[in-house]
């Protein structure tokens with residue numbers, strides 16, 4: 001095992017007698033090579049970001065042999081799935097945030113937090129350049145550098161406008177806590193402005209027209225939440241205005257919630273229709289001014305101008321400028337996010353890791369394996385392939401990527417995996433069926449979703465690897481369960497999909513759980529309440545969130561403009 005660190009690629013004989021191609025020795029070996037001399041000096045770990053990935057890494061890092069420095073312009077962790085709740089006062093902003101210093105103070109080893117943003121990473125000097133955050137009262141005046149031995153980049157992403165003119169100037173985003181607070185104030189502003197006696201009926205209708213752009217989970221949840229706020233609370237407080245309110249949801253694709261099961265999409269679309277939410281699919285926003293939104297119908301090319309009172313833009317995520325600069329520096333141009341290997345190490349950088357929304361695992365090795373199988377299939381004109389020719393590589397893919405099985409919908413590949421398990425390597429497969437099944441795996445594996453679930457699991461995984469570095473050094477033969485198999489001493493990162501929710505308003509939600517189990521309705525909303533209460537990062541926020549929900553049930557939402 002110690003010799004693993006000297007070998008780039010290993011080939012070992014598997015139990016079944018075949019050859020198993022092993023992954024390279026992985027990111028942690030080089031660190032160990034120097035560990036002997038560096039015993040006296042603590043390794044400095046710098047974490048950039050206090051979102052899902054950064055906080056989960058920090059919370060789970062237990063090994064006291066590190067000196068940790070956390071840099072983020074936000075001195076708190078925000079529970080983003082509840083941001084739509086904050087926009088309408090269902091929960092208060094402070095209930096979903098946890099001060100990062102509460103987490104830092106619980107650490108039993110040297111951990112420091114700096115409220116600042118990183119604006120440059122120098123891989124040669126192993127330094128990050130930071131300045132006090134421009135968005136806070138610290139005003140971007142203080143600049144400093146931080147040296148690192150290991151750098152953990154968890155800076156998330158920013159809202160994507162697709163360079164649509166006028167979006168940044170005129171639309172609200174729903175990404176940060178401040179965005180949700182601004183939206184809450186603007187909704188109330190619209191109602192108060194529309195109540196002024198000098199405002200004409202036509203102007204009132206315009207002011208009370210709320211437009212949501214993007215039919216993904218965030219846009220849909222916000223539209224549903226706003227509808228509830230209007231019908232359950234504001235309609236009683238502004239009785240003369242209730243019939244003038246209009247909510248429009250614009251989606252460029254053919255359907256909303258297109259990453260969910262078709263049954264959920266259909267239910268959500270029907271529910272929105274019943275609720276009077278104007279759903280416009282196939283409608284692309286081409287421009288936003290301070291008065292109206294211009295859209296273009298995808299099918300007809302027809303353009304339309306829609307007057308509005310408030311626009312919320314929620315069309316996905318884009319790359320932060322600092323990440324783009326870093327990608328240029330390390331030669332990762334023409335990519336949307338940082339590419340890492342399966343151990344979350346940034347490709348081409350020895351001691352830099354990237355996780356969460358700012359990174360993606362580059363499945364190149366798997367893609368190469370698949371391409372090799374395809375080319376073999378192409379050479380074989382008989383229309384069938386012998387399983388024994390590629391059994392190892394496919395078994396390896398299936399083992400390393402359990403998400404393959406989660407995403408698999410086509411029965412073919414399930415049959416194929418079964419066949420692999422049961423066959424002795426003599427069965428034959430239909431090449432065409434096999435190709436289409438594998439290409440599905442290919443697309444699904446490329447797209448690990450940019451969710452809190454992925455970010456949090458990556459943070460936990462990386463912390464676990466860091467925690468076990470020392471233990472591995474003491475037992476260079478590797479953890480017991482890997483001994484003798486010749487595998488890397490750490491498993492590559494494996495994403496475990498736990499399901500996803502889409503709250504649809506009116507105390508109804510849709511849940512898509514592993515195994516394509518779909519549940520829609522009131523019971524799913526209760527499941528949503530319990531899951532999100534249990535996932536809070538501290539007992540303090542859990543109590544606050546649950547009591548906010550209780551307050552809302554009893555007294556309704558607060559409509560004060562604060």
Ligand code: FAD
Nearest residue numbers: 049050051052053080081118155156356357451452453455
């Ligand atoms: P983030 O959580 O965005 O954290 C990034 C961190 O980096 C922040 O602390 C930020 O301040 C910091 N940072 C930014 N710039 C710098 C810099 N220059 N230097 C240093 N630090 C910097 N996912 C789900 O799984 N389920 C849901 O229900 C769900 N709902 C969502 C609802 C909304 C409204 C939104 C916006 C997102 C939702 N998501 C959900 C997605 C989820 O929030 C993201 O996938 C997740 O936050 C990604 O985690 P991250 O750590 O990569 O980034």
